[in-house]
Structure formats: structure tokens, C-alpha cells
Amino acid sequence: MKSLRTALFPVFLIFSILTMSWGQSQAVPAKAAAPPALLAPTPEQMEASRHLAQYLIQNHYRKVPLNDSLSQQIFDRFLDNIDNNRSYFTASDVERLRKEYGNRLDDDFITGNPEGGFAIYNQFLKRARQKMAFMMKALKTSTFDFTKPETLELERSKTAPWSVDLAALQDQWRKELKYQYLNMKFTGEKGKSIKSALEKSFRNRLNLFNQQKPEDAFVAYMNAVTTSFDPHTDYFSPDMYENFQIDMSRSLEGIGAKLQMENEYTVVNEIIPGGPAFKGNQLKKGDQIIGVGQGENGEIIDVVGWRINDVVKKIRGPKGTVVRLKVLPASQANKGPARIIRIVRAKVDLQEQAAQKKIIIEKGKKIGVIVLPSFYLDFEGERQNKTNYTSTTRDVIKILNELNAAKVDGIILDLRDNGGGSLEEAVNVTGLFVGQGPVVQVSNALGGKMVLKDEEYPALYTGPLVVLVNRYSASASEIFAAAIQDYGRGVIVGDRTFGKGTVQSIVSIKRPFSMFTNQPDLGQLKLTVAKFYRISGGSTQHIGVLPDIVLPSMIDPEVVGEDTYTSSLPWTTISRADYTPVGSVSRADISMLKSEFKARAAKDSQYQAYLADLATLNRIRNKKSVSLQEKNFETESKTLKQIQDRWGDENLETGKKKKTDFIIQETAGIMDDLIDLKAQETDAPMLQKPAAQLIKAMPLGKK
Numbered sequence: 268m269k270s271l272r273t274a275l276f277p278v279f280l281i282f283s284i285l286t287m288s289w290g291q292s293q294a295v296p297a298k299a300a301a302p303p304a305l306l307a308p309t310p311e312q313m314e315a316s317r318h319l320a321q322y323l324i325q326n327h328y329r330k331v332p333l334n335d336s337l338s339q340q341i342f343d344r345f346l347d348n349i350d351n352n353r354s355y356f357t358a359s360d361v362e363r364l365r366k367e368y369g370n371r372l373d374d375d376f377i378t379g380n381p382e383g384g385f386a387i388y389n390q391f392l393k394r395a396r397q398k399m400a401f402m403m404k405a406l407k408t409s410t411f412d413f414t415k416p417e418t419l420e421l422e423r424s425k426t427a428p429w430s431v432d433l434a435a436l437q438d439q440w441r442k443e444l445k446y447q448y449l450n451m452k453f454t455g456e457k458g459k460s461i462k463s464a465l466e467k468s469f470r471n472r473l474n475l476f477n478q479q480k481p482e483d484a485f486v487a488y489m490n491a492v493t494t495s496f497d498p499h500t501d502y503f504s505p506d507m508y509e510n511f512q513i514d515m516s517r518s519l520e521g522i523g524a525k526l527q528m529e530n531e532y533t534v535v536n537e538i539i540p541g542g543p544a545f546k547g548n549q550l551k552k553g554d555q556i557i558g559v560g561q562g563e564n565g566e567i568i569d570v571v572g573w574r575i576n577d578v579v580k581k582i583r584g585p586k587g588t589v590v591r592l593k594v595l596p597a598s599q600a601n602k603g604p605a606r607i608i609r610i611v612r613a614k615v616d617l618q619e620q621a622a623q624k625k626i627i628i629e630k631g632k633k634i635g636v637i638v639l640p641s642f643y644l645d646f647e648g649e650r651q652n653k654t655n656y657t658s659t660t661r662d663v664i665k666i667l668n669e670l671n672a673a674k675v676d677g678i679i680l681d682l683r684d685n686g687g688g689s690l691e692e693a694v695n696v697t698g699l700f701v702g703q704g705p706v707v708q709v710s711n712a713l714g715g716k717m718v719l720k721d722e723e724y725p726a727l728y729t730g731p732l733v734v735l736v737n738r739y740s741a742s743a744s745e746i747f748a749a750a751i752q753d754y755g756r757g758v759i760v761g762d763r764t765f766g767k768g769t770v771q772s773i774v775s776i777k778r779p780f781s782m783f784t785n786q787p788d789l790g791q792l793k794l795t796v797a798k799f800y801r802i803s804g805g806s807t808q809h810i811g812v813l814p815d816i817v818l819p820s821m822i823d824p825e826v827v828g829e830d831t832y833t834s835s836l837p838w839t840t841i842s843r844a845d846y847t848p849v850g851s852v853s854r855a856d857i858s859m860l861k862s863e864f865k866a867r868a869a870k871d872s873q874y875q876a877y878l879a880d881l882a883t884l885n886r887i888r889n890k891k892s893v894s895l896q897e898k899n900f901e902t903e904s905k906t907l908k909q910i911q912d913r914w915g916d917e918n919l920e921t922g923k924k925k926k927t928d929f930i931i932q933e934t935a936g937i938m939d940d941l942i943d944l945k946a947q948e949t950d951a952p953m954l955q956k957p958a959a960q961l962i963k964a965m966p967l968g969k970k
Contacts, residue, residue, distance in 0.1 A: 303477060305389045308381050312485045315789035317379025318776045319489065319502060324377075327496050328712045328769070328795045329836060337495065338373035344834070345387060345491035351424050351530040354443065355394040357436055358429040364390065376492060384488025385481075392476055394436075399473035401440050406466055411445055413897035419446045420892045421602065445895045452897075453604035453904045454593070468569035475572055482506070483574065496795070498832035499771055503791045506576060521583040522590065522610045524550060531572045532557065535597075537686050540640030541620030542613070549608045552684075552739055553597025553826050556582075557605060560591040567593050567607070584612050597826050598911065600888040604904045622662040626673060629935040632942055635675040636931065637666055642688035642696065642743040659692040660724070663699055667727050677731035677938045679931070683761065683820075687742025690719070697747050698724035700732060701754045705844040707746045708800040709770065718802075718844050729851070731941045732757030735934050736814065738822040741765035745807040746799060752812065753803040755848040758860060758941060759814045760934050762822065766829030768808030769836060770797040798836065802844040809838040815857045816864055818933055819881060821914055823888055856944060863940045874933065880910045 308316075324333070331337055342365060350356050356364075368383040375383050419442040420427050430436040444465075451461045482504055489502040523542015524535050532555040535544075544550040559581040560567035570578050582590055592608045595601040623638045639659065648656025670678060694706045698721025709717045734748050734757055745764045751757045776789040800806050809829050829835045868874045887903060894900055914929060 303479070306385055306392075306479060306481050306484045308385055308485060309481050311789060312381060312481060313379060314778070315379075315485075315776055316376075316381045316489075318789060319492070319792060320376050320379050322774060322776070322792055322794065323493065323496055323500070326712070326774075326794055326796065327500065328797060329496055330712075331496055333373050333377060335370045335373060337376070338370050340495045340834075341372045341376070341491050342369045342387075344495055345384065345488060347424055348491055348530060349388065349391045349487060351422070353423040353427060353429050354436075354439060355391055355398065356429055357433060358431050360390060360394070361429050381485060381488055384491070385484050388484040388487060392479060395476045396473060398440055399469050399476065401437055402444055402469045403466060403473070405441060405444055406462055406469070409441070409444075411448060413445070413449070413895065413900075415896070417442060417445070417895040418892040419443065419895055422891075426891045442895060446893065449895065449897060449900045450604050453901060454607070464569075468571070471569060472572050493792070494832075494834055496834065497769065497836050498829075498834055499767070499769055499793070500795050501793045503793065505788065505790055521579075521612055522550070522592075523613075523615050526556070526575060526579060526582075528575045529555075532595075532601075533570060533573070533575065533578045535594075538684065539615055539620075540643070540685075542615045543610050545620075545640065547608070547610055549606075550592065550594065550610070551597055552686075553601075553823070555595040555597075555601050556592050557595060558593030560593070562589050563591075563609075565591070567591060586613050588612050596911075597823060598821055598884075598915070599907050600823055600826060602887070602893060602907075621657070622659060622666060624666045624670065626670075626675060627931070627935055629939045632676040632939055633673065634935055634938050635666075635670040635673070635678045636681060637663065637670075637678060638681045639663070639685055639696075641685055642690075642692040642747075644689040644692050646689075659689070660695040660699070663696050664727065667699065671728075675730075677733070677942045678728060679733045679735055679934055679938055680757075681735045681931070682740045682744045682748065683735055683737040683930070684739040685741075685744040686739060686765075687744060687767070690743060690746070693743035693746045694719050694721050695724055697721055697750045699727045700729075700751065701756050701849055702726035705802045705846045706750045708802060708804075708841060708844055709797050710800060710841055711797045716841060731938060731945050732851070733934060733938050733941065734759050735818075735930070736761040736764050736812065737820045738762045738765060738824055738827045740812075741767045745812050748812045749801045749803075749807055752815070753801055753848070754846070755850045755852050758816060758852055758857065758937065759812060760816045760937055761814050761818050761930070762820050763813055763824070763828075764807075764811035765827070766807065766809050766811035766835075768799040768806045768829075769795045770799065772796045795836070798839070800841050802846050804840045804843040806839050806841075808836050816861055816937060818930060818937075819878075820930065821881065821884065821910075825888065851945075852941075856941075859944065860937060860940050864937055867936060868933075873929075877914060877929065880914060884910050 323331075346356065346361065346364075364387055368387065372383050375381070430439055447465060448461055451464060486502065486504055493500040493502050521542075522544045523539040524544045525537040525539065526533050527536040528534070535550055535552050535554045535556065537552060538545050538550060556578065557571050558567040558569050559578065561581075561584070568581065570581065582592070584590060588611070590610055590612060592610065593605050594608055595605050620640055620643050622640075625636050625638075627634050627636060642659050644658045645653075645656040649658070690707075697706045698704075701721075702725055703721050703723075705718050705720050707719050709719065732751070734751050736744065736748055736759060740748065740761075741764065745766070745768065748759055748764065752759050771793050774792050774794055776792060778789065798806055798808055811829065825831065883906065887907065894903070
């Protein structure tokens, strides 16, 4: 296994759904500055552009035709990135820019010329400054009428054309101002403090727009170029890459979350298992961070539009100190009102990241639950051949041994929110349930195929198995769940998984060698170089793993998932690997379990209430606009809060994790049915061999 891993890609084992995209601004200066001159690319950025083009054309998994179609894709994606809500450009702006640059960006890309991107970005800055000036003036001179039946269209790139002229654009700004006012009011602000906070926010953002640098324009444009190939290919400037390295090493105190920029917002991309945010259980993937405050009572600073590096610097801090985040929850489709989340900074605790177990009783049956937050591995400990380095496989072996001693009747493996991790561990843990054999296939850009197998571990557990997944289960989690499904080893329950079936590698953008200079690199490129495929031949990419029995969660599938990215690689197939299904669960078994679950759920008042609340939540999420009438806005806000209080992982008032996990309860009912079904077929013991025997039999340095 090690030789395969080493031969494949430099960062093969640390794949995740991490994306660190472009940021737009920097820390707030003390005083507003006059609008600067138009931004223009530096010689270093022109050079970096040429190298980026060569890397993408030659090495990216997707071979994109270099034509006007690519040019239009880059153009549209760039506008969508910097003006997703169609709040800065008018129709005439877009028409003029498209006419001048729409069909030439592909040629500029090949020659490494980013000047077209800079021209578009300069127009964005012009309108952005106009908007902030308008908002500050309107805040002082306008009288808000919150009884008027007005609405604000949301996600206008999907629902509305560009504003016909500046007057129409200003009317859009006026409605946005009312929306922001209502949002702040129902977050907890009152009276004059709302206007004061909004004015400060707009003034700070105007200062930010006036302090833009060429790097901001360059990174924004390069992000539009790279994500036209696929959503996980990114350019890091030298400064951004430094933060990326810190993030991956987890060496600084913080909240334990990976962040990215989407449009003007800092978005939570991943919650790191074992970190403060993970333990607090309030911050979720997809949440938009719109403000950061220090300590228990420090002022919450608006960070909309800030450069990602500067938001990260605000959130990081000494261990034991408090940071407060103002977020728009993804569970509400990032609609208001905002929530204030309190987090105590700390380092990531690897013990908190480790697999954990519990035993629950369902109709007199003992059911073991293994919670696996990620597929973790102490890479350095493995490299040094240490005896007791941390690994998922070791921990799961220990837990299986303990569950065997407890004589459990079945096991639920909980992979909800598991965003991936070590491929080696995913392969080895799969072996603990299916035995030695193929687990996943990898195909590179040249069409070469590699089958990765578990070659070390026999099946330790052969009894009833349910794997619980949700929309946040990605990468390594999907590989494990897909293998269990393809082998017919267990029942997959929950939501469709994320659908990330691609592999990325980090490459440095190096200048040509010269014995007379020692100039630094021009940044780094995170490049998609391969795809994962199930052993049955289909990819996990885009579609993910479809559950055998759907148990829907409150996660919004329109916000979270590979299929929400317009440039994601498609679902494809390759030839089937040579493997033999174990047949623990047949399609007939699945059909029977579905029928039993459906019949039970129809009589379950709690489950029906859950579905009713989910339908209400989806209705609110799917609305193309939001009411600007205070009464309606308040009613909707209260409804969202009530649903979260009833079914969320934590109580919004206390922030404490709830004792009862509703989804686990429902999954236990399915497991009960599976145990009964299997009991009719066989009396075979569920564990073949105590796990401790396997560990004892291995030489030092092995798992």
C-alpha cells in the first residue's frame, strides 16, 4: 500500500473538499483614502499567468478546448464570482465588457495576459465604491417603510437579469439596505445602534475598496480561470499559500475550520475534527461568516468583502481566548437572521478527532455505534516507523474488539460530516468489514488505471452493518461507503453524499532556473490530476453515493455538494475491478428493509413532524425572494429558529449539544429490522477474530 501511495501523487493521502479561493480586500485602514488609480498587472503576475496556462493545459485532468467557449466561461464565471447577486454591474456594463473581452480571454490565457481580467475588476471596483457611497447617504437620508409589500430577489444571477441602468441598480441597493437593517434587528441589534453599525460597515468597506492592490485583482481573475477547469483547481499567491500550509499543519491556535471565499463572503469549507468548532458543534460547513468579534464583549467587526488572509488573522488567536463569529447559517440557505457563535480558541486535539463508540439499546438489542469524524493518520509517525502512531485503522480495530466483548447485535458506522482524509486508512478500514481485496480505482489524465486494495487486514466484523452518511460525507468517506455498497456488505442510510471524486496535487509555479538569480516562486497551483472510481466501475464524482434507504437531513442540497459547482467534472464510468461481492445484504433485503421503514415511518408521529418541518424549511430555502415587510420577515425568522431548535444538533439558546440524536434513533430502527432479517438466515458469529489478536501478531511499526 505504501509503495502505491508514494508512486501516485505528492499529496495523494491528504485529499479533502478543501478549496481556498480568492479574497477581495484587506484589514480596515484607519482613514478612508482617495480612490486609487486603475489596477494593472505587475511583471511578476504576467509571468505567473504564462506559467499557470502551461500547467493547466498540460497537466489538468480535464482537457479543455481552448476556444471562444472557454473565453465566455471564464468571463461569465468571473462576473459571477465578483457580482453573484448582480448588485454592481448594469446591463450596459456587461454588454460593453463582453464585447471587448468575451471572446479574447482564451487567447489572453494562452499568452499569459491577465489585462482583460484587470479591466473587468476595475469596473467592479468603480461600481463598488459607488454602491458604498450610496448606502451611506441613503442610511442618513432615507425613511424606511417596513410595512410596504416589497421583496428582495436573492441569488439574482439565477433569477434576474442585470439592472437596465444605474437608477435600477440603485433601487436594488435601496432594497438591500432594508434587508440588512432587518437582518441586524432580528440578530439582536436595536434602534440607533443598527444605523450606526451599518454606517461603520459601509464606511469600512469603502475604505477596503479604495485600498485594493494588484494581487486582489490577479487572484480574483485567476480563480475564475482555474475554476473553469474544475472547482477544486485553485491558484495561491505566495502569501495565500503560507496560510494554506499553516492550515494543513494545524500548527496555530484557532477555531479548527477551513475557510474559502465565495463572492464577497468568507464561507466555512470544512470543520476539522478535534478542533474547537467541531467540539462546539454550532458552526457548520457552508455557513457564511459576516462578522468577527474578540472576547466576550468585543465589537463584532463586519468582514464582508475582506481578503481571506485578513479574516483568518482576525479569527486566529492565543489558546484559551474567545472569538465570536456572526454567521448566516447554511441550513437557512444563508438567509437571515444571522447568529452569533462563541468559540474558545485551541489547537486541534487529535484525541477528539479519533473514532469513538457507544452502545444503544433498540427493542432489547445491543447496537454498537462507531462515530468516525475523519480518516486520520499520523503521517510523520508512520514515516518514522513508530510503534504507537495514531491511525483510524488501529482505533477501529480496538473498538471492534470492545464491541465484540460487549456482544453487540449489530454496528452502525456513522460517517456524517466526515469530509475525508487519508486514502490509505479508508482502504484499510474497508478491509476490516469486507476482507482483503479491491476497494477503489484511480484513473489519471492519461487514462492509466490503478486498483487500490486492502492487502493486510482480514474481515474482523461480518455481522449486520449500517453505514450512515449525509451530504457532508465526502472523498474517503464516499470511497468507504461505495465499497461497502458494491460488496453488498451493509446498508447505506441517510442523504446522498457530497460527490467529490477527484484528486488534487500541489505544484509550485517556478521561474526558469538561472545561476545569476535566486528569485522566489510565483505561487502555487492546486491541480486536479485524477478521479476516483468505484470497484463496480462508476465514479463517486458529481453524483456521490446514493443511500439504499433515504433518511433526509436538514442540510440544504442546493448549497452543499459537488453538483452545486457549475464546472465540476462529470460522472463517468470505467471497467469493473476484479472483485467478488460478499453478499451480506442482497437487493431483496434492501427492498424489504425499505418497505418496513416506510410502514414504520408512516405511523411515527415524530418522524412525520420532522418531514413536515423539513418541507417548511425547503419552502423557505427555495423562495426566490425575501419579504421586506417586518412582520413577514420576523415570522419567517422565528420559524427557522424553531425548526433548528427542534431538530438541530444543538440548542440555539444555550449552544449545548442535544442528548438525543434523532437521525441515529431512526437508523437504529433500520438496524433492528436488519438484525431480525439476518437472524432468519444464519446463526454465524458476528466477529471472526478478536481485534487484539491481530495487533499482537503484527511486528513493530505495523498497525
